[in-house]
Amino acid sequence: MLEERGFSTVALASVRVQAEKTRPPRALWTSAVLGRPVAEPDDRDFQLRVLRTALGLLERTDGPVILEDFPDDPPGLKDTPGWTAPATRAATVSTAAEWRDAFRAEMQALMPLWKAAQDRFGRTSIGLSFLPPEAWPDLAAEVLAGGLPVTPRLGTTALTVRFFCDDLKALYGEAAQAKGPKPSPMQVDTWFWRATVAGEMLRAIRKVAMESENNGLKTVGGRFFVPTPWV
Known part of the structure; x- marks a missing residue:
C-alpha cells in the first residue's frame, strides 16, 4: 500500500x-x-x-x-579471544522435581556472577516476569509437571511462562559477561544452549508447551522459548 x-x-x-x-x-x-x-x-x-x-x-x-x-x-558471530564460559553443572534428569533441583543448583552457582555483572554494567534487564530468581525453579517444575502457573500481574499462563523464559535467558547472558573480555553473542548462545541445565530445561519446557491444551501456552512455546537454531 x-x-x-x-x-x-x-x-x-x-x-x-x-x-x-x-x-x-x-x-x-x-x-x-x-x-x-x-x-x-x-x-x-x-x-x-x-x-x-x-x-x-x-x-x-x-x-x-x-x-x-x-x-x-557481523563481528558478533566471531569468538572473542580470552573469554571463558562460566562453569556449569552437568545433570541427568527426567522428572519435574529433578529439573527443579538441577536448575536451582546451577543458578545458585551463577548468582555471584550475575550480581558482579550488575556492578560492572550498572543495570540488569531482569524483571519482565515480576518474579525473583529464587522463585524460578518452582515455576519451571510446575510447568514441566503440566501445571498452568499464573503471575497476578501478568494474568495468563502464556505471559507468565514466556517472560520467565526471557528473564532466565537474560540472567545467564548477563552472568556470562561478568568478568573478562566481552563475549560475542554467538559464544553466549552456544554456551547457554549446549552447556547449561537451564538451556536444556527450556527445550523441555518448550516441548511441554507445544503439547499443552492451553492454546496461549502452545503459541508462545513455539515462538519464544527457544530460538530456532537451538531447538
Missing part, C-alpha cells in the same frame, strides 16, 4: 526464507543475531554500512522484488 502511494520501502530481513515467502519490494538480509538486524550495539561503523546498503536498494528499479544479501557477517 505504501508503494502504491509513491513511498519507496526497504526491509531489513533477519530470516531470509521469510523474506523469500513474503516478497517485499526491497529487502536486505543480514546474518546478524535475530533482533539485531544492523548488528551489535555500539558498532557504529558496521551499522552504518548495513543501513547505507539497505537504503541503496531504494535507487534500484529492477524490481518489483529485490532481495539482496549483506556480504559480511
Whole structure:
C-alpha cells in the first residue's frame, strides 16, 4: 500500500526464507543475531554500512522484488579471544522435581556472577516476569509437571511462562559477561544452549508447551522459548 502511494520501502530481513515467502519490494538480509538486524550495539561503523546498503536498494528499479544479501557477517558471530564460559553443572534428569533441583543448583552457582555483572554494567534487564530468581525453579517444575502457573500481574499462563523464559535467558547472558573480555553473542548462545541445565530445561519446557491444551501456552512455546537454531 505504501508503494502504491509513491513511498519507496526497504526491509531489513533477519530470516531470509521469510523474506523469500513474503516478497517485499526491497529487502536486505543480514546474518546478524535475530533482533539485531544492523548488528551489535555500539558498532557504529558496521551499522552504518548495513543501513547505507539497505537504503541503496531504494535507487534500484529492477524490481518489483529485490532481495539482496549483506556480504559480511557481523563481528558478533566471531569468538572473542580470552573469554571463558562460566562453569556449569552437568545433570541427568527426567522428572519435574529433578529439573527443579538441577536448575536451582546451577543458578545458585551463577548468582555471584550475575550480581558482579550488575556492578560492572550498572543495570540488569531482569524483571519482565515480576518474579525473583529464587522463585524460578518452582515455576519451571510446575510447568514441566503440566501445571498452568499464573503471575497476578501478568494474568495468563502464556505471559507468565514466556517472560520467565526471557528473564532466565537474560540472567545467564548477563552472568556470562561478568568478568573478562566481552563475549560475542554467538559464544553466549552456544554456551547457554549446549552447556547449561537451564538451556536444556527450556527445550523441555518448550516441548511441554507445544503439547499443552492451553492454546496461549502452545503459541508462545513455539515462538519464544527457544530460538530456532537451538531447538
